[in-house]
Amino acid sequence: MSETPRRSQSPPLLDFGDLLDPFHLLWGARSSPDSYGIRIETRFEDGAYLVHAELPGIDPAKDVEVTVTDGTLAIRAERSERKGQRHHSAFRYGSHTRTVHLPEGAKEDAVTATYKGGILTIRVPMEKKAKAAGRTIKVETAE
Numbered sequence: 258m259s260e261t262p263r264r265s266q267s268p269p270l271l272d273f274g275d276l277l278d279p280f281h282l283l284w285g286a287r288s289s290p291d292s293y294g295i296r297i298e299t300r301f302e303d304g305a306y307l308v309h310a311e312l313p314g315i316d317p318a319k320d321v322e323v324t325v326t327d328g329t330l331a332i333r334a335e336r337s338e339r340k341g342q343r344h345h346s347a348f349r350y351g352s353h354t355r356t357v358h359l360p361e362g363a364k365e366d367a368v369t370a371t372y373k374g375g376i377l378t379i380r381v382p383m384e385k386k387a388k389a390a391g392r393t394i395k396v397e398t399a400e
């Protein structure tokens with residue numbers, strides 16, 4: 258029987274530009290948000306599950322795709338940056354994806370997304386559930 262090789266979650270090797278980054282030299286930190294490329298925060302607020310994704314410098318109309326399938330929210334973004342000077346040009350590009358498992362009771366057909374100031378906010382309305390009444394359980398002595 259053959260085993261499927263596991264992929265490492267470590268960030269890729271440094272590129273030349275990272276070696277010149279003073280923060281990298283001081284702390285060994287990458288200039289990207291994290292090893293996944295998209296930093297997210299989640300929380301519950303006003304009967305909804307909110308997902309905030311940091312995507313600065315992205316055109317949300319053509320560079321971001323948000324999908325919901327079977328209780329999973331997927332955010333896919335493509336970054337491309339080009340800098341040019343008289344005798345030098347540099348560019349960075351890449352595609353990043355993050356997935357979030359939605360909590361039970363999420364209304365997948367009512368998900369909305371907005372983009373403002375480099376932050377993508379995804380709002381997932383939650384179904385209101387009746388809370389189960391608490392009860393006390395009698396502990397019996399076993400002999």
